[in-house]
Amino acid sequence: MKLIAPDYYSSFSCIAGKCRNSCCIGWEIDIDEYTAEYYRTLSGDLGIKLKNSIAEGPSGSSFILSEEERCPFLNREGLCDIILQLGEDSLCQICSDHPRFRNYFSDRTEIGLGLCCESAAHLILTKKEKTHLTMICDDKCGEALSKSDADALEMRDKLIEIAQQREIGILSRIKKILFCFASETTSACIPASRMLTLEQLNSSWTDRLLRLNEYEKGNKQLDLSEFDQIFRQYATVFEQFLVYLLFRHFPDAVQSERQREYLLFIVSSVILTARMLKVSCSAANNFSCVEELTDIIREWSAEIEYSDENIEKLLFFFEDK
Numbered sequence: 001m002k003l004i005a006p007d008y009y010s011s012f013s014c015i016a017g018k019c020r021n022s023c024c025i026g027w028e029i030d031i032d033e034y035t036a037e038y039y040r041t042l043s044g045d046l047g048i049k050l051k052n053s054i055a056e057g058p059s060g061s062s063f064i065l066s067e068e069e070r071c072p073f074l075n076r077e078g079l080c081d082i083i084l085q086l087g088e089d090s091l092c093q094i095c096s097d098h099p100r101f102r103n104y105f106s107d108r109t110e111i112g113l114g115l116c117c118e119s120a121a122h123l124i125l126t127k128k129e130k131t132h133l134t135m136i137c138d139d140k141c142g143e144a145l146s147k148s149d150a151d152a153l154e155m156r157d158k159l160i161e162i163a164q165q166r167e168i169g170i171l172s173r174i175k176k177i178l179f180c181f182a183s184e185t186t187s188a189c190i191p192a193s194r195m196l197t198l199e200q201l202n203s204s205w206t207d208r209l210l211r212l213n214e215y216e217k218g219n220k221q222l223d224l225s226e227f228d229q230i231f232r233q234y235a236t237v238f239e240q241f242l243v244y245l246l247f248r249h250f251p252d253a254v255q256s257e258r259q260r261e262y263l264l265f266i267v268s269s270v271i272l273t274a275r276m277l278k279v280s281c282s283a284a285n286n287f288s289c290v291e292e293l294t295d296i297i298r299e300w301s302a303e304i305e306y307s308d309e310n311i312e313k314l315l316f317f318f319e320d321k
Contacts, residue, residue, distance in 0.1 A: 017078035
């Protein structure tokens with residue numbers, strides 16, 4: 001079995017206490033049974049705190065968050081007391097893995113970094129060079145790539161190649177990608193009013209949607225040409241975002257046989273973040289907003305792609321487009 005990742009993967013590192021958006025705040029933290037059993041064997045002050053900080057439910061164990069929705073082991077310096085006292089090997093699976101995700105094929109596993117992580121988002125979105133996939137390891141067991149997986153990977157490679165055609169603008173690349181599935185860019189524009197009907201985790205994301213909704217009031221047809229300046233100025237950021245989306249979500253599209261809906265979801269996400277950036281930077285009268293765009297995309301990831309319910313609602317929206 002092969003293990004394949006984007007070429008930036010090995011450069012990732014958690015920035016721990018320097019992170020402004022800790023994954024240890026506001027997220028439910030499940031504990032795998034193996035680690036929960038290990039925690040139950042610990043003694044001393046840490047063992048007592050662990051026993052008092054874990055909830056047991058029908059679906060398994062999880063940490064009991066504070067009123068501030070902080071993990072009980074996240075200290076005020078933004079560091080993990082479990083790591084400090086027991087080492088990284090003592091973390092539960094979800095904490096050890098985050099922000100990594102995996103997609104599985106007949107002859108390989110692909111591993112990537114989720115954009116909801118501040119450090120991963122900066123690493124991915126500020127990359128100037130084109131992103132390529134690299135083989136991390138190969139156990140030489142000789143698994144064969146199935147015909148369906150081969151076709152899916154070939155199509156994804158084609159779409160990523162289009163996404164990286166730097167001789168043309170982002171909007172032209174988007175149109176070419178949608179053309180592969182007989183769709184128009186107008187089909188990939190979700191009104192902010194519709195986005196407001198989805199589940200929302202953080203008030204900052206809701207505020208962005210409300211500002212965008214106010215901006216879009218009275219506009220019956222979204223004119224993407226008004227975002228051309230933003231797409232041109234931040235072309236590499238949007239390219240990296242688009243490539244990331246294709247890498248992460250196109251396998252789901254193939255497995256669910258909803259390629260067209262997923263492509264519209266992918267493209268709509270790029271267009272949505274551009275619209276949000278225009279509203280945000282217009283308010284500040286400043287189009288040098290690369291950090292703002294990175295934050296918008298990171299928030300999008302946490303709010304949308306980490307919610308199966310929100311993704312399903314968006315895919316359903318695109319079924320009739």
